[in-house]
Amino acid sequence: MDKDINDYKYEDLPSDLKLKSFMEHSTPAEMDISGIKKKAFLKIHQQERKRKQKRILMYVASTAATLLLLIGIRYIIAEDVMNSLPHVEVMESMADAYDEEIEVPTGEKMTLMLADGTKIIANSRTIVRYPKHFKGDCREVYVKGEAYFDVAHDAEHPFLVHSDNFRVKVLGTKFNVNNYDASDSKVVLVQGAVELKTTNNDRVRMKPSELVNLQEGSFAEKRVVNTEEYTCWMQGMINLDGESVESVSQRLSHYYGVTILFDDAMSADRFYGKLVLSDHVSETLKAIETMTQTRIEIHGDTIYLVKE
Known part of the structure; x- marks a missing residue:
């Protein structure tokens, strides 16, 4: 507002053309033009500011729409990639x-x-x-x-x-x-x-x-x-319904973190009933000794079931 209206550079905008015509042809000699100049100058800048704000809002809206589109595309691509990649890589x-x-x-x-x-x-x-x-x-x-x-x-x-x-x-x-x-x-x-x-x-x-x-x-x-x-382990037992000695040995090996091997002569043996999972593997295997008439031999972390 410190600038003089005479220094204003007119553009081809309708508002500028009106102001130029007013300044050149419609100024009464007895009228205080200072106030008019200030009001006109202020109005022009208000109109220009509104136009700039409108352009900025349109740009922001356009950018936001573009970002949403990119996010959608990225989600679709990511889903396809996850379905095509090996599961281990996804896990990493x-x-x-x-x-x-x-x-x-x-x-x-x-x-x-x-x-x-x-x-x-x-x-x-x-x-x-x-x-x-x-x-x-x-x-x-x-x-x-x-x-x-x-x-x-x-x-x-x-x-x-x-x-x-x-x-x-x-x-x-x-x-x-x-x-x-x-x-x-x-x-x-x-x-x-x-x-x-x-x-x-x-x-x-x-x-x-x-x-x-x-x-x-x-x-x-x-x-x-x-x-x-397959869920009775939650009650602390294994339900044996004709399960092979190999299968039982494998399940107990996983449960106790040891290696349990058995005599080849026991390959055809089947277990029936319920096997209680004790706190220690040796206690659980004592029940197997009774059920299968075997004896246990322990060598480090490996346990052998030997046919009597």
């Missing part, structure tokens, strides 16, 4: 998302309640990684060992269980994951529905009472089972 990129980790001591069990209300019962020697608070479109955890999941229903935020050679995707359901041995994993669905995806891009949809066996990161078989046989 997710490592920073898990700020909590528990490892269950040998011979014990642990119950976790996650921030969303999901309940996890983790078996002996199981590792579970999870975030304090779930963020983003999915709820994701990692498990290695054996764990039972009772997932809180949230249709807008699917629950993903990552493991070494596969992942389980659910909305709300109950299922058991056994992945002590990454080359031979089992998932048993108790309630609801889940979808498995392996590192070899196999996709398997499961129904209640189905077991899916995965070997070396690939789908091996799917069959109907009695789910109690």
